[in-house]
Amino acid sequence: NAGVTQTPKFQVLKTGQSMTLQCAQDMNHNSMYWYRQDPGMGLRLIYYSASEGTTDKGEVPNGYNVSRLNKREFSLRLESAAPSQTSVYFCASSPQRQVPYNEQFFGPGTRLTVL
Amino acid sequence: DAKTTQPPSMDCAEGRAANLPCNHSTISGNEYVYWYRQIHSQGPQYIIHGLKNNETNEMASLIITEDRKSSTLILPHATLRDTAVYYCIVWGSNYQLIWGAGTKLIIKP
Numbered sequence: 197n198a199g200v201t202q203t204p205k206f207q208v209l210k211t212g213q214s215m216t217l218q219c220a221q222d223m224n225h226n227s228m229y230w231y232r233q234d235p236g237m238g239l240r241l242i243y244y245s246a247s248e249g250t251t252d253k254g255e256v257p258n259g260y261n262v263s264r265l266n267k268r269e270f271s272l273r274l275e276s277a278a279p280s281q282t283s284v285y286f287c288a289s290s291p292q293r294q295v296p297y298n299e300q301f302f303g304p305g306t307r308l309t310v311l
Numbered sequence: 312d313a314k315t316t317q318p319p320s321m322d323c324a325e326g327r328a329a330n331l332p333c334n335h336s337t338i339s340g341n342e343y344v345y346w347y348r349q350i351h352s353q354g355p356q357y358i359i360h361g362l363k364n365n366e367t368n369e370m371a372s373l374i375i376t377e378d379r380k381s382s383t384l385i386l387p388h389a390t391l392r393d394t395a396v397y398y399c400i401v402w403g404s405n406y407q408l409i410w411g412a413g414t415k416l417i418i419k420p
Contacts, residue, residue, distance in 0.1 A: 200354070238398060238410030239355065286354050298345075298402065302354030 198222055200303035202287050208309045209277045217272040217306050219287030227290045228270035229254075229300065230262060232283040239286060245270055277310045284308070315399045320415040329386040331414050333399030336380045342403035344375060346384050348395040349413070355398065358384065389418045 203218045221228065226247045231239040241254030245264040259281060261273045270289075274281060284307050288300040316334040323329040335344065346358040359366055359373045361382075366373045372385040386393055398413040 236412065238412055239408075240410070241408070284352065288354070298408075299357045299360070300347075300355075300408070302356070304354055305352065 200287055200289055200301050202285075202303040202306050204306060205304065206307045208311065209274075210311050211278060213277050214273065214275050215277065216274075217285055217287075217308075218269070219271065219303060220269045221287075221289040221301070222268065223289060223291075223301065224267070225289035225291050225301070226267070227292060227298075228264065229288040229290075230260075230270070230272045231286045231288065232256065232281075233286060233305075234283050242272065242285075277308075279310045282308060282310045314409065315401055315411055317397075317399050317411060317414045319412065320417070322417050322419055323386075323389050325391060325418050325420050326388055329389040329393065329416060329418070331384040331386075331397050331399075331416060332381065333384070334381045335399070335401045338379050338401050339403065342401050344373065344379075344382050345400040345402055345408065346371070346373065347398045347400065348393075349398070350392075350395040358397075389416075391418050391420065394418045 200221045229244040230242040233239050240256050242256055242260050243254055243262040245251045248267045251262050263271045284305045286305050287303040290298050290300045343360050343362050345360040347355040349355045359368055359371050361373045361375055375382045394417055396413040396415050400408045402408050
């Protein structure tokens with residue numbers, strides 16, 4: 197089991213460029229999440245997908261879009277990158293969304309710099 | 312969901328028990344306490360969670376006070392590899408975990 201995988205690991209973009217961050221899990225989990233983490237801060241939820249075919253906004257969705265491609269894959273797209281989106285992005289998955297079964301498993305992160 | 316308060320940093324000697332406190336005075340009856348840790352810049356790792364009873368697993372113990380307004384995560388025999396940022400999160404029916412800044416735990420040899 198690879199768990200949660202993310203690509204790429206590092207990315208540098210210029211302001212206004214677009215890109216898609218990829219995430220996949222092989223644990224047959226229903227729910228998937230995208231977070232961002234700024235230096236010295238906790239994680240903030242961008243979008244989540246409670247189950248295949250559904251997506252919902254989190255705490256900081258502006259400037260991002262997501263696609264739940266299938267049960268395994270959940271991608272995050274930046275349409276027009278801005279320096280404020282420089283951050284580390286983590287993807288996570290969990291068996292379900294409801295407590296108490298919401299143990300989340302995280303990927304290694306993508307370190308994104310927008311110049 | 313209730314907010315949590317944790318000390319920004321703590322030290323512990325290797326081999327000793329590390330006790331990490333968390334205050335969650337506004338917790339409601341159906342909200343769980345979750346603990347995660349983040350080693351260096353890796354993705355966070357789930358440690359343990361509980362509702363009102365004390366819980367123990369292979370990684371740690373979680374002690375929740377009777378009034379549920381605070382809890383303590385205990386790492387019984389801390390090693391250098393336990394150096395990390397530890398997050399205490401209260402989570403209920405809402406979909407999202409609210410992450411604070413956590414406690415940076417430094418294990419010293």
